[in-house]
Amino acid sequence: MAGVNKVILVGNLGKDPEVRHLEGGNSVAHFTLATNEYYKDKQGTRVERTEWHNISAWRGLAELAAKYLKKGTQVYIEGKLRTRQYQDKDQQTRYITEIIADEISLLGGRPGGAGNGAASPSTDESVSLRQEPELDQLPF
Template identity: 80%
Template sequence: MAGINKVILVGNLGKDPEVRHLEGGNSVANFTLATNEYYKDKQGTRVERTEWHNIAAWRGLAEMAEKYLKKGQQVYVEGKIRTRQYQDKENQTRYITEIIADEITMLGGRSQAGDGPVQTNGTATAVEAAPQTFRQEPELDQLPF
């Protein structure tokens, strides 16, 4: 049996998405998402804990994020967790854990940027009902047949 790698988050954007356009025409949007957890400590005091998640959205989802997502906006993100390594400026190996988004839903009504999306290009699809949902379409080489 294959493993399952699925993450579901609902939180608020910590910053506007930063979009990079790569060679070959692909785009990637990176942003942080804050999720809050509340509990009571031993003294009965309500405590809030915020967890920050690094989100990466590719291709059509990156274009949607660039166009419609803003700092502070509440979103639902569904995807998979991935850890990668890279070399920093001092040539030290660093690791980053991020969520690779497969679906992003804008919560709390339509964006202040306009009337909201009608439809994006062929690499991501929009569900026309509020809240707005965008899904990453699989690349042809990712299909199981």
């Protein structure tokens, strides 16, 4: 049996997506997502803990994310966890763990509401954005 690598997050964007256009015509969008957790400490005081996640969206999903997502937007994200390494400017090996988004759904009302500046989808566009799998990723 194959393993399962699935992440589901609900949170708010920490910044507008940054889109890069790569050679070969592919696009990638990067942004951060904050998720909050609440608990009571030993003294009974309510404590909020914020976890920051690095999100990447590819191809058409990247373009749609750039069009509809803005800082502060509440979203539901499904994707997979991926860790990659790179060399920093001092030639030190660094690692980054990120979520590769397969689906992004806008939450908290219609996009563009509450003055966040996001473009509103027209009636023929969906507020749930989904990345179609590449042919080499299909399980057959």
